[in-house]
Amino acid sequence: MAADILNQLALILEQRKGADPGSSYVASLYAAGMDRIRKKIGEEATEVVIAAGQPDAEALVREMADLWFHCLVALVHEDISPDRVLDELSRRLGRSGLEEKASRKGQ
Numbered sequence: 001m002a003a004d005i006l007n008q009l010a011l012i013l014e015q016r017k018g019a020d021p022g023s024s025y026v027a028s029l030y031a032a033g034m035d036r037i038r039k040k041i042g043e044e045a046t047e048v049v050i051a052a053g054q055p056d057a058e059a060l061v062r063e064m065a066d067l068w069f070h071c072l073v074a075l076v077h078e079d080i081s082p083d084r085v086l087d088e089l090s091r092r093l094g095r096s097g098l099e100e101k102a103s104r105k106g107q
Contacts, residue, residue, distance in 0.1 A: 006072065006082040013076040029073055037077055041070045 019027035029037050044067040051060040075082060095103075 003083065003086055006086070009069070009072055010076050010082050013073055017076075026073060030077060034074070034077060037070065037074050041067065041074060044070050 013026055016024050016026035017030055021028040021031040029040065044063065047063045048060070048067050051063040054060070072082060075085065
């Protein structure tokens with residue numbers, strides 16, 4: 001189900017590439033380029049960190065949704081399917097974090 005939602009959003013985001021930046025928030029991000037998208041991801045990540053320190057679980061959920069959304073915008077901007085990220089997460093299942101980190105040294 002999560003993969004379906006991500007792929008549905010990716011299709012909508014792909015369609016927004018051709019939209020008028022004056023009428024679409026996502027199109028305005030694409031028009032501004034990856035630098036603007038990266039900055040937006042940074043803003044959203046900061047908001048997640050702040051929300052994670054608060055007792056309001058719903059705020060954390062909302063901020064995390066914003067972060068995931070903007071990360072998906074970046075993936076679609078770079079023509080990367082969310083399935084590639086899901087495949088990478090699947091590959092990591094059952095591996096310790098220390099083992100995974102050690103496997104990436106030198107990459």
